[in-house]
Amino acid sequence: MEVKDKRQELQRILMELETYRRQMDSLRNEIQLLDSTMAELRSSLTALDALKENKAGTEILVSIGSGSFIRAELKDVERVIVGVGAGISIEKNVDESRKILEARGEEITKTMEKLQKSVVEINDRLVKLNDEYQRLMREIQAEQK
DSSP states (O other): OOHHHHHHHHHHHHHHHHHHHHHHHHHHHHHHHHHHHHHHHHHHHHHHHHHHTSOTTOEEEEEEETTEEEEEEOSOSSEEEEEEETTEEEEEEHHHHHHHHHHHHHHHHHHHHHHHHHHHHHHHHHHHHHHHHHHHHHHHHHHHO
16 A cells, blocks of 8 residues: 555544544433433432322422422322423322333433443444554554655
């Protein structure tokens, strides 16, 4: 392979490396979002467990974000309004709500596992491309001497 062809191959590898790096960043961002969603889901499950331990009329603190809370009184400890997706919420008992949230958690976990597998595959490809790039650079430098 001529030096000119090797330089073109280096350019191709650099472009491919950049594409894979962008994909890796995107996947990591998705994983981070899903991780935040899982934390929120775990918090919801904890709240459902705490709800079962209380009775109607109990005063509780409800988070309004940023470490701020309001005092509220539980009116119903048997029914929960739970989001089921696409902006739709339904009323279910606590156990049914828990099952919905647990199923959502399982889906998120599976998605995160797939994304992490993709990250590993892309990383492997990045390593191979980087090795190929280094090899071509050494060849070009040797030919120029």
